[in-house]
Amino acid sequence: MTLRSILLAPSKLLQRRGIQNLYRQYASGHREIPALTKERYPIKRGKFSEVSDGDIARFESILGGKNRVLTATEEIQGYNIDYLGSVRGFSRVVLKPKSTEEVSEILKYCNERKLAVCPQGGNTGLVGGSVPVFDEIVISLQLMDKIEKIDEYSGILVCQAGCVLETLEQKANEKGLVMPIDLGAKGSCHVGGNLSTNAGGLRLVRYGNLHGSVLGVEAVTAEGRVLDLMSNFKKDNTGYHLKHLFIGSEGTLGIITRLSIFCPTASKSINVAFLGLDSYESVKNTFLAAKRNLGEILSSCEMIDALSLESSTYHFNLQSPIEKYPFYMLIETSGSNIAHDEEKLTNFLESTMEKGLVLDGTVTNEPTKMRNIWKLRELIADSLINxxxxxxxxxxxxxxxxxxxxxxxxxxxxxxxxxxxxxxxxxxxxxxxxxxxxxxxxxxxxxxxxxxxxxxxxxxxxxxxxxxIGFLKTKYLKYSKRPESLLLMTQLKGLMDPNGILNPYKVLPQV
Ligand SMILES: Cc1cc2nc3c(=O)[nH]c(=O)nc-3n(C[C@H](O)[C@H](O)[C@H](O)COP(=O)(O)OP(=O)(O)OC[C@H]3O[C@@H](n4cnc5c(N)ncnc54)[C@H](O)[C@@H]3O)c2cc1C
Incomplete structure (x- = not known):
């Protein structure tokens, strides 16, 4: 079998669906508004204060007026419902700080008043962590979207936490760099949200996880203290690596306000292969062959089963470049030498086809076609919600x-x-x-x-x-963490957030 280049039918949905579209679907009645979290799940409100008119006035004074203190029901509905429509809180106020100092002032005040808060980035999280459970104040990082520096020599990007991942990717590309993280929600998720969830995504196989790529963070503690843990070097072994506490702690230990991240050099040669296979066993063996034959140029390796592909093609009117198979794989290579990379990919595909692992396949390095293949994979999550x-x-x-x-x-x-x-x-x-x-x-x-x-x-x-873990999985954390780890996590939370105001009911199981 030979490789063939493909021409995918142009998608009717060329634009990434913004998360706000989903909230418009609620407003228009196309999507059912989920039950309140407190009604669907057995959970008791913590002993926090309730937001008073005096508190609103104080927030307005910190944020310089009413513009960045949202209280109208129709304005804040989208901040109370998660992307999946699986949880719904009933916060009455959303705050939109623009600077670290404002975040610090807000937290200091909330801590003194024992007002619970829920930090929110792009609200694309899938575990119910990004919206309030009860009436926690939403602190949205949306307006903290300044890119401070992209240094093409060192590859270091410094920015505020509310920058949208796709915007950073575009700006990094202009300097010949790429973000070390990529995911289907990149058009809406924030880099601060990515750090807070330690998001993995499509490039982890190549660039590793964020504990490695993030060089430094600035975070504000529950008591309003600003922790400057920014570093512009890959090497910095000076004591405890505190930045790691904020990566993956889902807004329960502090609010990330700024960060510096290492961006690898953009690859000159990118290829995407889309393969059809008849069994999971073949998928597994093709993955092994990809690791062995593509080695350092392998940048993504994804598996898709038949029903998943059927879902994204059906709901988004996309066309698969190959016939129907029980399984598919999307393999991306990124390297610096087109001829070398193509030769490697061709050898890999020919050998996996000869062995009967891959039944059909197509490969392209044309940007539009690559994007169309990626869409088949990236839109699966959205399509299943439909x-x-x-x-x-x-x-x-x-x-x-x-x-x-x-x-x-x-x-x-x-x-x-x-x-x-x-x-x-x-x-x-x-x-x-x-x-x-x-x-x-x-x-x-x-x-x-x-x-x-x-x-x-x-x-x-x-x-x-x-x-x-967010809200939806707290009960199940015990299946992956041993009691002594859970105890240390609880002790850390107590030390860093004595009043428990930061994203309560999330990550740690309720006692
Ligand atoms: C279509 C789609 C595809 C996805 N694909 C992937 C994938 O491949 N890999 C993956 O890992 N995830 C994926 N996700 C999940 C989600 O996009 C990630 O978890 C993402 O990192 C969340 O970022 P966000 O800005 O939307 O954060 P949010 O959803 O707003 O918040 C997530 C959590 O982080 C906290 N938080 C947000 N910002 C801050 C901050 N500045 N400081 C402190 N805490 C904060 C929130 O309180 C919450 O607990 C996908 C989601 C969708 C909808």
């Missing part, structure tokens, strides 16, 4: 057991689900198990949880590979 409601599980599993859970869950929930699909970052052993249905139902929910987490724990997987 079925009505989607239970999302983001788990790390050993590659030997990677896909079995999809079959087990399909069997378990039967006709209660519209689709049970599996796709994800096979290059990082990270499966996205998605169960879509016409609307949220407690019957299917009970069949799924704790089953999925117990299954994951039994094979020593992780109950959250990259999305975090």
């Amino acid at each position: 079925d009505g409601y989607c239970f999302k599980y983001d788990i790390s599993l050993p590659l030997d057991n990677f896909y079995d859970i999809v079959l087990a869950v399909r069997d378990r929930v039967g006709p209660l689900a519209t689709k049970v699909t599996g796709y994800g970052h096979i290059g990082d052993s990270n499966l996205h198990l998605n169960v879509s249905c016409p609307k949220y139902g407690s019957e299917i929910h009970k069949l799924l949880e704790p089953f999925v987490y117990e299954y994951t724990s039994n094979v020593r997987g992780s109950v959250s590979a990259e999305h975090g």
